Amino acid sequence: MDRTTARDQALALAREQALDAAEELFYGRGVQSVGMDDIRGASGVSLKRLYQLFPAKDRLVEAYLERRDLRWRGRLAEHVDRHEQPEERILAVFEWLGLWFAEPGFRGCAWINAYGELGPTSPGVTDRVTAHKEAFRDYLDGLVSDAGLPSVLTGRLFLLAEGAMVTAGITRSAEPAGQAADAARVLLAAGRRDAAGGARPGGQG
Amino acid sequence: MDRTTARDQALALAREQALDAAEELFYGRGVQSVGMDDIRGASGVSLKRLYQLFPAKDRLVEAYLERRDLRWRGRLAEHVDRHEQPEERILAVFEWLGLWFAEPGFRGCAWINAYGELGPTSPGVTDRVTAHKEAFRDYLDGLVSDAGLPSVLTGRLFLLAEGAMVTAGITRSAEPAGQAADAARVLLAAGRRDAAGGARPGGQG
């Protein structure tokens, strides 16, 4: 049991190293322009082990998207959780987008990029992209309903966030986050008025 | 002169046929998964002529993006021009997005997809993408300023439109256009209040 545990740990370590390299290379240069040999060179994990861990490149790509999804949403939630006021928590999403956009090496949304690159040919990738976007939208929806705001706001805020990600990626600028935050404030104010004025919050969006 | 004209016309026709095939295939299946031989098969233009018209695949891709840009913006402007009221013209943009999203074969924004697929490796593609997005934003900006609204609205509406395109592409649904239109109405109303309340329209955004 002790021995197999050591071996398992070695495999788990190699897996993390492979995914670290995959994330950096796939995100930075696109999936198709990165070869398995590049992954090997960057990770130090031999080709043999690589194929032992991920039977084909597709699997590595999917694992990359899945691990990044967990990390991305974790970092977002961590930032949002620094705020207590429900509406501030919504705005914190856009604040965090701004921080993310300003990071060195930012190249847009990994899932939007992956969808553009592989969507037409890879159902596995498409599934991960839709799952990620759905999870992000659900998270936003929770923030909106926690704030007692009408859930019709969720879709609007989601579009602002998506637009900001795309635009920040293409223009290599963090500015869209601020514009989206401004727009979000306006939409929140209007939603607040609606909620007070008659429509019941939490209704169908 | 008569003979060279006939030849030129044949070349121009082949060029259009090649671009027709390229547009359908590149947009529908992505650029990298479409070979030059696929273009030949779909267009009926021989490989020899193809390379005579476009010295490399890159050039064909760039020409595809350029021609599509002209057509896309032309169709948008055509729809907007059916409206006279300045604010209706702005909303007509989102209305048209909804029509576009609902077209059979819609697969999202060709430029966002191309950026995701080729952005990291092809400066030529990146240039066309940024040029297209800039042109679209400029067009929106003109509509906003024609309506006497503060130009800070342009960026916000632009983000809504981009978010709608991405989301419609990924979810294969036209719904985001309606959500974006709703949000745009709220933002327009707020902008109108700002313009009336003190801020000078056409100011820096």
Added chain:
DNA sequence: TTGACGTGAGAACGGTCGTTCTCTAGGTTA
């Protein structure tokens, strides 16, 4: 010590694809 096993380095294989080349046919002019 020995033998089976797992591993890493890297060669090798097979398929794809961008690009060029060959070969043949047709059409035009002297």
Added chain:
DNA sequence: TAACCTAGAGAACGACCGTTCTCACGTCAA
């Protein structure tokens, strides 16, 4: 009719890359 230009069909070339195979080495059990 002969020379010449052009074009099309498709073979061929060369590079790339995902995947597998070879081979030599080190490790561990008996």
